[in-house]
Amino acid sequence: MDTPTLTRLDHCPAPAKLNLFLHVIGRRADGYHLLQTAFRLLDWGDSLSFALRGDSEVHRLGDVPGVPEDQDLVVRAARLLQQASGCRLGADIAIDKQLPMGGGLGGGSSDAATTLIALNRLWHTGLNRAALAALGLQLGADVPFFIFGSDAFAEGVGEKLQALTLPPTWYVIVAPPVTVPTAEIFAAKDLTRDTEPMKITDFAASTTRNDLQSVACSRYPEIGAAIDWLAQYAPARMTGSGACVFAELASEMEANDVVQSCPAPLRAWKAKSLAQHPLSGWID
Ligand SMILES: C[C@@](CO)(OP(=O)(O)O)[C@H](O)COP(=O)(O)OP(=O)(O)OC[C@H]1O[C@@H](n2ccc(N)nc2=O)[C@H](O)[C@@H]1O
Numbered sequence: 001m002d003t004p005t006l007t008r009l010d011h012c013p014a015p016a017k018l019n020l021f022l023h024v025i026g027r028r029a030d031g032y033h034l035l036q037t038a039f040r041l042l043d044w045g046d047s048l049s050f051a052l053r054g055d056s057e058v059h060r061l062g063d064v065p066g067v068p069e070d071q072d073l074v075v076r077a078a079r080l081l082q083q084a085s086g087c088r089l090g091a092d093i094a095i096d097k098q099l100p101m102g103g104g105l106g107g108g109s110s111d112a113a114t115t116l117i118a119l120n121r122l123w124h125t126g127l128n129r130a131a132l133a134a135l136g137l138q139l140g141a142d143v144p145f146f147i148f149g150s151d152a153f154a155e156g157v158g159e160k161l162q163a164l165t166l167p168p169t170w171y172v173i174v175a176p177p178v179t180v181p182t183a184e185i186f187a188a189k190d191l192t193r194d195t196e197p198m199k200i201t202d203f204a205a206s207t208t209r210n211d212l213q214s215v216a217c218s219r220y221p222e223i224g225a226a227i228d229w230l231a232q233y234a235p236a237r238m239t240g241s242g243a244c245v246f247a248e249l250a251s252e253m254e255a256n257d258v259v260q261s262c263p264a265p266l267r268a269w270k271a272k273s274l275a276q277h278p279l280s281g282w283i284d
């Protein structure tokens, strides 16, 4: 008997990430910054559904506020996979957006990675992990991490990845009422770009920070206010280029208490660390 053809993939997770620290150690000739960072996956994120189309059209169903369909990283990811593989199939893509945008949680990048992984399966395009990561890097510096599939120590612009094994833990993530454009923070004159590089083996013993945090806080004081509020409960730090900040809590119950005491206009969520990307098993 023939295997039935897969025509849809529903509720595909696109998890958020945290940058546990982020050091800027230099700058490339093209202006992109050389980083060292620890990426951590969270069990909280967006969810995407894909329906196969027999023609080669790619459409996003529904609206993502502020993101025109053609600029959506999901639509761009699908078209890039078509180009790279010569695939003539198309897809309708629905995004259930949960993650705050421009929050440093990598939502757009994770949506793009989930699209590459899911459509590679639905379209039978057969690209391996390295090929999908290379495509992902054309869409954003964070995309290869989500394709990599586990917590990672990252270098380069975020594409040189080594697996990290970290103990499971609970986080509270707080979003101040601002959106931070990543490019603006990297372009800032007052950004320090000369943090001493470390070895992955030194990570646990090193003092770390987020080099983008002071720049972001000086432009968006709401971020500093969110850090000050969360720091009452546990050491708090910004993720990525902001605006979200996070803290590690000792238990789910403590995380719940912090979330419940969060005052408007701050918004708070709890999330558990995730050792593996839920779709990692779909690629070789
Ligand atoms: C800062 C980080 C840390 O994980 O995350 P976010 O805060 O965006 O989530 C990433 O490096 C962001 O990755 P991503 O959000 O994919 O950024 P991209 O779209 O590639 O880049 C947006 C812009 O930021 C600048 N940029 C980005 C990455 C980098 N290493 N150096 C840079 O100078 C460039 O000006 C680029 O045009």
Ligand SMILES: Nc1ncnc2c1ncn2[C@@H]1O[C@H](COP(=O)(O)OP(=O)(O)O)[C@@H](O)[C@H]1O
Pocket (backbone or CB within 6 Å): 064, 066, 067, 071, 072, 073, 074, 095, 099, 100, 101, 102, 103, 104, 105, 106, 107, 108, 109, 111, 182, 240, 241, 242, 243
């Ligand atoms: N599917 C998508 N989800 C979120 N943002 C997207 C998407 N497609 C394109 N974008 C653009 O990418 C920008 C960065 O979004 P996001 O990845 O959520 O934040 P960050 O890079 O700070 O982690 C958004 O402001 C938006 O303009």
